[in-house]
Amino acid sequence: MVVLEAKVRDRPQAAPAKGGKAPGTERGEPRSPGRWVLLGVLFVIMIVPVYLLVVNAFKSQQDILDNPFSIPLSGLTFEHMSAAVSSPQFNVIDGYGFTLFLVVLVDVLCILLAGPAAYAIARSLKRRTQLVLLYFLAGTFIPGAAVIIPVIYVLREIGLANTVTGLVAHDVASTLPVSIFLFVGFIRTIPVDIDHAATIDGAGRFRTFWAIIFPLMRPAVVTVLILNSIGIWNDFVSPQILLSPSSGHYTVTTAVYAGISQYSTDLTKVFPNLLLAIAPVVIFFIYMQRHIISGLTVGAVKG
Template identity: 85%
Template sequence: MAVAPTGRTRRSPVRPLMLLFLLVVMTVPVYLLVVNTFKSQEDILNSPFSFPLADLTVKHLMDAIRSPQYNVIKGYGFTLFLVVVVDILCILMAGPAAYAIARSLKKRTQLVMLYFLAGTFIPGAALIIPVIYVLRSVGLANTVAGLIAHDVAATLPVSIFLFVGFIRTIPGSIDQAAMIDGAGRLRTFWTIIFPLMRPAVVTVLILNSIGIWNDFVSPQILLSPGSGRYTVTTAIYAGISQYSTDLTKVFPNLLLAIAPVVIFFIYMQRHIISGLTVGAVKG
């Protein structure tokens, strides 16, 4: 005979405490960045955590926006250009490759998949020196084309992995029906399979865009300062290295750099989650 419970089970306080701890860890740096953007040098040094409403000013932020040298706003255009070009090339290459891998049962095709996955375990910084030698050998050293080629190669492994997982959830009977109607494999992919991959494609575009926007090592090393090309992150580094003791220039430039990507991530986070989970269970 079952015994009815005499009371509610007490929940462990560990999870709420961990969530509170993570919230504080992630919120405090953002708070410091935003508040100190609108303070004077003296206020930043003496009371970085304070929020003096009477003394806040937008002057330093406007100076950073109008700065003629190492302007982060100018870096927006070049960084956005990189994001768009790399995303388009990555989709054009990763899509057909993932389709071929997902629809093949041959052992060598699965080995190709493992080859692509191996690229996700190699730190990007460890590849910079070999990449420089390769780009020099093909005449693309210190060029925008060389940086784009590097970024496309760096984004392919994860993109192919996500695409393969999603395509395998799409019934193969769709491919067979298209072939009966006379469509080739490429036409079947681009006209039928690719439109069905929208959640995975959106996820790949978001992850790649954020990664390229935040990348510092690749553009800093593969594009020398003499090229005159600055991404958002390299423009910050150039400006901060020159004004390292002037915090009224450091904080506004940092805020200008991270604000677009933070807003973009918050707005698109539901698409990231849905895209990462939609191919997890086949149904």
């Protein structure tokens, strides 16, 4: 042991790399200019529509038609935005309430159903349980628009066609596959010894999940809530088809569509309404994106 320590002590230390950094701290890979060009192109493609939407929401009809990319500081006005908020024909603010109600209700029902289901799948080693997980996972590969027509026939048969209850049932079912998949991956990183300790203390499986396991799932739950909320807020196909205009209920997206179809040539109504529709979800995503990333990666590696 003494000889080994002496050899280690006498071994020459590696010289620091140029610039004062030890070897291995830099990969030394040249930065490809093509990567920055590609990122720049993608940035322009994504930022131009947003720029047009924001700038033209505060301009007159003639300014939009003549110079859609310009920023006439003297011609900018909040009159059109105020008219969009208080319009009696189409008020996007009224759609906020119904859409928010839909988001909250679907999120709560999704957590209540996906949580226990994911816990049962994650803690079971039976083959048929894993087949159930594959069944839910298969639902993530089916486009939502592809099942709308069958959903309409099913809702008609059970008497829920053109109702809010039918729309909520459809949204909950469509959010379950991804939610269960994320929950299963996270629960499997939680030691089973915690369940055994709860069983010794007299807790059943139901109480073990909600009182012990569920509080530990906070990162995954936050991620699921954010993804589901953004998806429901931006959804257009489902509420447009499952809720006809006769129902009297409009989400933010369907209300914008109704207003645009009625005022297809009046751009001073189109742009402000679109900006009001997407602004909340964009701000919400920017603020919560770090929670999405942490929730998706926290269960990736056992630590």
